[in-house]
Amino acid sequence: MRILKANEADLKRLVQLMQELWPHASADELTQEVRLGLRSGNMHYFIAIDQTRKPLGFCQLSFRYDYVPGSLSSPTAYLEGLYVVKTARHQRIATQLVEHASAFAVSKGCIQLASDTELENFISQQFHKKSGFKEVERVVTYIKNLSHET
Numbered sequence: 611m612r613i614l615k616a617n618e619a620d621l622k623r624l625v626q627l628m629q630e631l632w633p634h635a636s637a638d639e640l641t642q643e644v645r646l647g648l649r650s651g652n653m654h655y656f657i658a659i660d661q662t663r664k665p666l667g668f669c670q671l672s673f674r675y676d677y678v679p680g681s682l683s684s685p686t687a688y689l690e691g692l693y694v695v696k697t698a699r700h701q702r703i704a705t706q707l708v709e710h711a712s713a714f715a716v717s718k719g720c721i722q723l724a725s726d727t728e729l730e731n732f733i734s735q736q737f738h739k740k741s742g743f744k745e746v747e748r749v750v751t752y753i754k755n756l757s758h759e760t
Contacts, residue, residue, distance in 0.1 A: 611703065613658050613706055614657055615714070616655035616656060616668070617648065620655070621641065623657060623665040624644050624657060624665075627657070627665055627668045627693055627695070628644070628668070628670075630693060631691055631693035653670060654672070654711070654714060655670055656710045656711055658694070667692075667693055667695060667704060668691070669704075669707040669711050670690040671689060671690065672687075672688045673687055673688070674687075679747045680724065680746030681724060682722060686720065686722050687720040689708065689711060689723060689724070704737060
């Protein structure tokens with residue numbers, strides 16, 4: 611297994627993995643997002659592949675300059691997405707993806723890596739804690755319509 615910093619040639623494999631993580635997003639939407647992220651340099655993708663170049667997982671990294679809960683500096687590296695295919699789980703692939711993203715973030719001057727997960731995603735919460743992340747906040751978000759239109 612190898613981990614590579616993804617580029618335009620990895621677009622199709624990235625979108626395939628992203629659709630497994632975010633099944634409600636369309637392939638077209640994800641393709642546009644990845645293409646824009648790669649071209650702008652605002653998103654960085656790391657992809658784990660096996661010896662046949664079959665994708666095993668990915669992580670998506672950004673640098674946030676706005677407020678990040680618990681962050682002490684700016685920019686803060688932010689883990690936007692992390693996924694490993696079911697058949698490759700429990701092989702430390704997610705850990706290695708986070709390590710690669712962390713090393714890249716350090717090389718760009720970051721001193722912290724932030725992330726988030728859903729309140730009900732206990733497996734992700736356990737992974738984060740095991741990986742050295744410290745919980746800094748829990749959020750329930752609300753919205754109120756200010757007009758009669760929905």
